[in-house]
């Protein structure tokens with residue numbers, strides 16, 4: 054079962070501090086979405102509103118066509134997990150699983166046990182005895198085993214070591230193929246995870262900067278390298294995100310479709326054109342001083 058999400062003119066304030074400002078987007082659902090943004094850009098705030106952990110100050114949110122806040126029919130269909138689980142320290146992993154089973158009707162206990170075996174987490178272990186990485190592993194286990202139609206991982210895997218994270222990425226894809234649903238992953242480890250994203254949303258200082266299919270977004274970025282004067286001339290017609298110079302050679306990262314006459318010129322003059330990673334696009338677009346698009 055998949056559920057779409059629609060956000061209309063969403064604003065969230067904490068007292069006088071505005072964390073999200075006039076955000077609108079529509080997610081068709083049944084896809085893996087990446088939510089990116091620098092520290093403090095509003096990712097957790099947005100995800101908390103989607104998971105009904107907070108109520109927006111203005112605007113509307115629809116999940117499966119309904120307002121989710123204090124709506125049990127929807128909140129039981131949404132599971133958001135963060136870096137560690139919010140259960141009493143004295144609870145055992147077994148207690149946590151029993152609670153999770155009560156929260157999410159699609160909970161798959163057998164699958165949760167498989168995940169716990171994979172992460173070598175014994176059921177009798179108590180939360181206070183778990184390392185940071187183990188708490189993350191328990192968190193992602195809950196997220197995946199919830200089989201919630203909207204499953205949200207807010208930096209949930211950040212505390213895990215690289216082999217555990219890669220095992221999680223594999224598991225997300227496998228489980229999503231077997232049980233298609235709407236999965237949202239927020240992450241700072243973009244290079245590791247970007248191949249999972251079908252669509253990407255980028256928040257910048259509380260505003261939605263980009264919402265696009267990942268491939269289309271990546272395809273808009275290019276790096277062009279060659280002699281400085283030629284590159285400067287070409288770049289003057291393009292939106293330049295970044296420049297690097299080494300002796301008389303210059304490389305620019307540009308954003309936007311390259312017009313045919315520039316492509317011809319680049320080929321004629323033997324300049325090098327290469328792709329730009331999603332991470333590089335993100336870094337250049339959200340760095341301090343980057344122009345608002």
Ligand SMILES: Nc1ncnc2c1ncn2[C@@H]1O[C@H](COP(=O)(O)OP(=O)(O)OP(=O)(O)O)[C@@H](O)[C@H]1O
Nearest residue numbers: 067070071072090091092093094095096097098099
């Ligand atoms: N409980 C709160 N009370 C007041 N301000 C808050 C609260 N939670 C977040 N904020 C502020 O709201 C803004 C967005 O924070 P949020 O945690 O949503 O960002 P984030 O993108 O998840 O950041 P990070 O990547 O660092 O986790 C920040 O300016 C933050 O200081």
